[in-house]
Amino acid sequence: MAYNILICDDSVAMRQMVKMILMAYHYGINEANDGLEALELAKKYKFDLIITDVNMPKMDGLSLVRQLRTLPDYQFTPILLATTEPDGKIKKAAKAARATGWIIKPFEPDRLVAAVKKVLR
Amino acid sequence: MSIDLTEIRELFLEESFDNIDLMESNLLELENGNVNQEIIDGIFRGAHSIKGGAGIFNFEEIIHFAHLMETLLDEIRKKERVITQSLIELLLRSVDALRMMLSALQENNDYDKEEVQACQNALKMPRQENTIDEPAESSEYLTTPVELMPSVAEPLLDSTQPPLTKDKGWHILFKPDLSMLKTGNDPINLFNELVCLGDLEVSADTSQVPAFSDLDAQACYFSWQLTLYADVERHIIEEIFEWVEDECELHITALEPPSPVPPSTPSHEDRNVFDKNEESEISPDIPLPDDGNAAFEKGEDSKTASSAAQLKNEAVFDEEKSNSHSDSEKGKEILQDWGTDEHTKPSYHHATEANSIRVSIDKIDDLINMVGELVITQSMLDQFKDNFDSPLISQLREGLLQLERNSRELQESVMRIRMLPISFSFNRFPRLVHDLSLQLGKKVELKLSGEQTELDKIVLEKINDPLVHLVRNALDHGIESPAQRLHAGKYEKGLLHLHAFHQGSNIIIKISDDGAGFDSEKIRAKAIQQGLLNAEEHPSEEQLYEFIFHPGFSTVTQVNNLSGRGVGMDVVRRNIRALSGTIEVQSKKGQGSTFSIRLPLTLAILDGQLVRVGQEIYILSLLSIIESLRINRALVNSYAGTTEVYRLRDEYIPILRLYDLFSMTSGTTQLEQGILVIVEGDGKKMGLFVDELLSQQQIVIKSLEKNYKKIQGISGATILGDGSVALILDVAGLIQRFHAKTI
Numbered sequence: 001m002a003y004n005i006l007i008c009d010d011s012v013a014m015r016q017m018v019k020m021i022l023m024a025y026h027y028g029i030n031e032a033n034d035g036l037e038a039l040e041l042a043k044k045y046k047f048d049l050i051i052t053d054v055n056m057p058k059m060d061g062l063s064l065v066r067q068l069r070t071l072p073d074y075q076f077t078p079i080l081l082a083t084t085e086p087d088g089k090i091k092k093a094a095k096a097a098r099a100t101g102w103i104i105k106p107f108e109p110d111r112l113v114a115a116v117k118k119v120l121r
Numbered sequence: 122m123s124i125d126l127t128e129i130r131e132l133f134l135e136e137s138f139d140n141i142d143l144m145e146s147n148l149l150e151l152e153n154g155n156v157n158q159e160i161i162d163g164i165f166r167g168a169h170s171i172k173g174g175a176g177i178f179n180f181e182e183i184i185h186f187a188h189l190m191e192t193l194l195d196e197i198r199k200k201e202r203v204i205t206q207s208l209i210e211l212l213l214r215s216v217d218a219l220r221m222m223l224s225a226l227q228e229n230n231d232y233d234k235e236e237v238q239a240c241q242n243a244l245k246m247p248r249q250e251n252t253i254d255e256p257a258e259s260s261e262y263l264t265t266p267v268e269l270m271p272s273v274a275e276p277l278l279d280s281t282q283p284p285l286t287k288d289k290g291w292h293i294l295f296k297p298d299l300s301m302l303k304t305g306n307d308p309i310n311l312f313n314e315l316v317c318l319g320d321l322e323v324s325a326d327t328s329q330v331p332a333f334s335d336l337d338a339q340a341c342y343f344s345w346q347l348t349l350y351a352d353v354e355r356h357i358i359e360e361i362f363e364w365v366e367d368e369c370e371l372h373i374t375a376l377e378p379p380s381p382v383p384p385s386t387p388s389h390e391d392r393n394v395f396d397k398n399e400e401s402e403i404s405p406d407i408p409l410p411d412d413g414n415a416a417f418e419k420g421e422d423s424k425t426a427s428s429a430a431q432l433k434n435e436a437v438f439d440e441e442k443s444n445s446h447s448d449s450e451k452g453k454e455i456l457q458d459w460g461t462d463e464h465t466k467p468s469y470h471h472a473t474e475a476n477s478i479r480v481s482i483d484k485i486d487d488l489i490n491m492v493g494e495l496v497i498t499q500s501m502l503d504q505f506k507d508n509f510d511s512p513l514i515s516q517l518r519e520g521l522l523q524l525e526r527n528s529r530e531l532q533e534s535v536m537r538i539r540m541l542p543i544s545f546s547f548n549r550f551p552r553l554v555h556d557l558s559l560q561l562g563k564k565v566e567l568k569l570s571g572e573q574t575e576l577d578k579i580v581l582e583k584i585n586d587p588l589v590h591l592v593r594n595a596l597d598h599g600i601e602s603p604a605q606r607l608h609a610g611k612y613e614k615g616l617l618h619l620h621a622f623h624q625g626s627n628i629i630i631k632i633s634d635d636g637a638g639f640d641s642e643k644i645r646a647k648a649i650q651q652g653l654l655n656a657e658e659h660p661s662e663e664q665l666y667e668f669i670f671h672p673g674f675s676t677v678t679q680v681n682n683l684s685g686r687g688v689g690m691d692v693v694r695r696n697i698r699a700l701s702g703t704i705e706v707q708s709k710k711g712q713g714s715t716f717s718i719r720l721p722l723t724l725a726i727l728d729g730q731l732v733r734v735g736q737e738i739y740i741l742s743l744l745s746i747i748e749s750l751r752i753n754r755a756l757v758n759s760y761a762g763t764t765e766v767y768r769l770r771d772e773y774i775p776i777l778r779l780y781d782l783f784s785m786t787s788g789t790t791q792l793e794q795g796i797l798v799i800v801e802g803d804g805k806k807m808g809l810f811v812d813e814l815l816s817q818q819q820i821v822i823k824s825l826e827k828n829y830k831k832i833q834g835i836s837g838a839t840i841l842g843d844g845s846v847a848l849i850l851d852v853a854g855l856i857q858r859f860h861a862k863t864i
Binding site: 014017 | 162483
C-alpha cells in the first residue's frame with residue numbers, strides 16, 4: 001500500500017531533501033510551507049504520516065501537532081517533529097503536544113527512512 | 122543510499138539569500154521602532170533555517186556563524202536581552218557577512234575571513250558581557266558547532282566509555298499508558314523493529330481490559346512481556362522505545378547475566394519490576410551519553426546527570442567570566458572600527474541574475490488549464506480533417522476562433538510565469554536608505570507602496586540600478602538636512618516614496634521626495650553656460666528639467682562620494698530607454714520632486730500597429746503613436762530646404778518619409794496619398810509618412826541584434842502570420858537619428 005506523507009517545512013531545500021529520499025521508497029509526498037498550510041491540507045486529505053519542522057512562520061510545529069490531534073482523523077496518525085536541537089526540552093514539548101516522535105535535522109537518508117518505517121508498516 | 126545534492130544545494134542557496142533579505146528588512150523594521158515579537162521571530166527563523174540547511178551539506182563555517190546569530194537572536198526573542206541600536210547594527214553587519222559567505226560558496230570564491238571573524242567575535246562578546254544567567258552549556262557548544270547535530274545513526278557511545286555488556290538476549294516488560302495510542306505510536310511497530318534484531322517471543326497481558334461497557338476504544342489496555350533473543354546492546358532496544366519512554370512502563374533486563382557482571386544488574390530479577398525506584402538503580406550501569414541526547418534520560422537519573430553536567434559547566438562559565446572584561450574591550454574596538462569603514466568595503470550581493478525562478482502554484486495551474494483547453498480545441502478541429510464539407514465551415518471558423526483565444530490566453534499565462542513583484546527590487550531600499558541617511562546625517566522615512574505590482578523578471582533586474590541611482594540622488598540632493606528642513610518649516614524627517622502601479626500594459630514607478638526640488642533658474646543658467654540653451658529662449662519648466670538628463674549636466678557644485686560615481690542621469694535615462702521605457706520628472710522648488718518611470722511589463726511582447734511602406738510591412742509600438750491623419754498639403758512647410766514640417770494645431774512636427782529612410786523606390790511618394798503617423802519618443806514628436814495603416818496586433822519580439830546586428834531606429838523583428846518577417850521601428854531611435862542628421 002502506498003502511504004501518503006505530508007512534509008511541513010518553511011525551507012524548500014529541506015522539503016526537497018526529504019522528498020527525494022522518501023520518493024525513492026515510493027511514498028507519496030505532499031508539501032506545506034507552514035503549520036497553517038499543513039493544517040488546511042490535513043483537513044482536506046487524510047495523510048498517513050506528517051513530518052513537520054518546529055520553527056515556522058504563521059504556525060509552528062508544536063501548535064500544528066496540537067491542532068492536528070484535535071481532529072478526529074488525526075488522533076492516531078503518526079506525526080514526527082523534525083528538529084535541529086534534539087534536547088530534552090523539545091522532546092518533552094513534543095510529547096506534551098502528543099507528537100509521535102522526533103527526527104533530527106539535517107536528515108540523514110537512512111535514519112529518516114528508518115524513522116518513517118518505524119511508524120508506517 | 123546516496124542522493125544528488127546539487128539541486129538541493131541550489132535551492133538552499135536561493136532560499137538562504139531570501140532569508141538574508143528578509144532578516145535584513147526585519148532588522149530595519151526593528152530599527153524603525155517596530156519592535157514586535159513577530160518580527161523578531163522572523164529574524165530568528167532566518168538564521169535558524171540557514172543553519173539547518175547548511176547542515177545538509179556540512180558547511181561548517183556557515184553553520185557556526187548562523188548558530189552564533191541564532192543564539193543571540195534567541196536571547197532577544199526570550200527577552201533576555203534588550204534591543205539596542207548597536208545590537209541592530211551588529212546584526213545587520215552579521216547579515217552582510219553571512220551573505221558574503223553564501224555568495225562565496227555559490228561562486229566558489231574565498232571570502233573575507235577577517236570580517237567574518239570580527240563579526241563572530243562581536244556576536245560572542247556582548248553575550249558574555251550582558252547576560253546574567255546564561256546557561257554555560259550553550260557556550261560550550263558554540264565553540265564546537267559540529268556537535269550540534271550528532272549523527273544519531275551512529276552508536277551514541279564512544280570508545281572512552283566502559284565496554285558494554287553483550288548479552289544473548291533481553292527480557293522486556295512493556296506496559297503502555299492508556300493514552301499511548303493517541304500519540305500515533307503503535308506497539309506493533311515497536312515489536313516489528315525488535316523482530317528485526319532477532320527472535321522475539323511475545324505474550325500479552327490482557328488482564329487490565331475492562332468490561333465491554335467500560336471499554337474506551339481509544340485506550341490501550343494491554344501490556345506485553347517480550348523476550349528478545351539477540352546479541353545486541355541495551356541502547357539499541359532503548360532507542361526503539363525512545364519515542365514512547367514517557368508513556369509507558371518499560372523494564373529491560375538481561376536474559377542471561379553476562380560473565381563480567383555489571384554492579385547492579387543481577388539483583389534485579391527477583392525484585393518487583395514495577396517498582397518505580399528501580400529505574401534509578403538500573404540506570405547507572407547504562408553508560409550516559411553526552412547530555413542533550415536524551416535517549417537514556419529517565420526519571421531521577423537524568424536529574425543527577427544534568428546537575429553533574431551543570432557543575433562541570435559552571436566551572437567553565439566562571440573561567441569565561443573572568444576573561445569577559447578584556448574581551449568586551451576588544452569588542453568595542455572592533456565595533457568602532459567597522460563603524461568608520463563600513464561603506465568603503467566592497468559589498469557582497471548575491472548574483473542578481475539567478476537562473477531559476479520560483480513560481481506560485483496558481484500561475485502553473487492556470488497554465489495547465491489552458492493547455493488542457495487547447496488540446497480539446499485541437500481535437501475538435503481534428504475531426505474536420507477527414508470529412509470536410511462546406512456546412513461544417515462555420516463550425517471550423519468557430520473552432521479556429523476558440524483556438525486563437527486559447528492560444529492568446531496560454532501565451533499570457535506563460536508570460537505571467539516570468540513576472541515577479543517589484544518588491545524584489547524595492548526590498549533592497551530600506552537598507553540602502555538606512556545606510557545612506559546615516560552617512561549623510563539626514564533623517565529619512567522610506568515609504569514603499571505597490572510592491573506587489575508585477576513585471577518581467579528581466580525588466581526587474583535591469584531597472585534596479587537606475588532605481589538605486591535615483592534613490593541615492595533623492596537622498597543626496599533632494600532631501601535636505603534636518604536643520605535646513607526645520608528652517609524651511611518642514612518636518613525634520615524627509616519622506617521618500619517609492620510607488621509602483623500598472624497602467625495598461627505598462628508599469629509606472631514613481632520615486633518622489635519632499636525635499637528641495639529642482640531650481641529651474643539654476644538649471645537654466647547652467648544650460649546657457651553649457652551652450653545648450655540661448656539666453657533669449659524661455660522654455661517651460663518641463664523642458665528645462667529635460668536638461669537634467671543631458672550627459673555631463675550637473676547643477677551640484679560639490680562632488681561627494683555619492684555622486685561622482687560615473688553614473689549620471691543620462692545613464693539612467695539610457696538604461697531605461699534600453700528597456701523601451703521613459704522617464705519624466707516633475708518638481709516644485711522647495712517642495713520636492715517626482716521621477717516617473719514608465720516601463721513595458723515585458724520585453725517579449727508588443728502591442729503593435731502594422732504599417733505598409735511600399736511592399737514592406739513595418740511595426741510601430743502602439744504606445745508611441747499619438748494619432749494618425751491624412752495630410753493636408755497646405756499645412757506642410759519646408760524649411761532649410763531639406764526638412765519638411767507639418768503644422769498640427771499649434772505645433773510644427775517634422776516629417777520623416779519612411780520610404781526615403783529605407784531607400785525604397787516603390788510605393789507612394791505623394792504626401793496627400795499616404796498617412797502621417799504622429800509618434801512620440803523621448804518627449805519629442807515626429808510624423809512618420811507611410812503608405813497605409815494595416816491591422817493592430819500583439820507581436821512577439823525577436824532580437825535583431827542576436828540574429829543580425831544592431832541598427833539604429835530598428836528595435837527588433839517579428840514573424841507575421843503569413844511567415845514573412847517585419848521590422849519593428851524604434852521611434853526614439855528614429856527621432857534621434859533624424860535630429861543627428863538635420864542638426
